[in-house]
Amino acid sequence: MxxxxxxxxxxxxxxxxxxxxxxxxxxxxxGHDHGDHDHAAAAGHDHATHDHSRVTDLPAGPDAPSVGLTATPDPVSGWNLKVTVENFRFAPEHASAPAQPGEGHAHLYVNGEKVARLYGPWFHLSGAQPGDKVTVTLNGNDHSGLSVDGVPVEASAILGQ
Incomplete structure (x- = not known):
């Protein structure tokens, strides 16, 4: 005792x-910055197989995934981002696992620089300024970017517009 x-x-x-x-x-x-932290390495995954340049191209049609993005100024500081998806499910429980159709996560970029991995529809973004370009991409569990008929599944917003 x-x-x-x-x-x-x-x-x-x-x-x-x-x-x-x-x-x-x-x-x-x-907070916890997901932009620079290597979750795959921390979980014992081989980072050599963690290739962000891979793309999974899907056919167009009613089952193709899509994404939307809205950015609203937070009353206290920063921006509240809402990511809307269709034909896609956020699957944090399968991050860094083999790709499964229709599930994965999103990557968040500010002015072309990756700042976070998203596992759900809402994200509070601090440190960004009005006029910054925010882009969200849909990615498979294996981090491959998703595209439909060669067009990346992504959405962008200019903060403050």
Whole structure:
């Protein structure tokens, strides 16, 4: 019982001390940046097979996936992005797994630079300015870009317009 008590005390004070040290050094504790973090490598996946240049081309028709994007200024800061999809399902549970028809995730770009991976329809974007171009692409579980008859499945918005 004493070991369990000491373990819990260590978790509470160890975690609390870590947050205090981070805050004292100006480290923001307000979010998790998916843009630069390699989830595949962290999960033990071989990054060599994680090729963002691959494209899965799908035929046009009523079952073809599509995407839309709206950007609304957040009342406090940044932008609230809403991604609407048709014939596509966000499947975070299958990220970095083999491609499955009709499911995957999205990639978010600001002025052509990838900033995040999206696993759902809403995303809060901070640090972007009015006039910046925001683009979202649909991607398979294996990160291949999706296209329909050679046209990438993507949508863009200019912030503030």
């Amino acid at each position: 004493r070991s369990l008590s000491l373990f819990v005390i260590g978790l509470v004070f160890g975690g609390g001390l870590g947050f205090l040290v981070a805050a004292a050094n100006g480290i923001a504790l307000d």
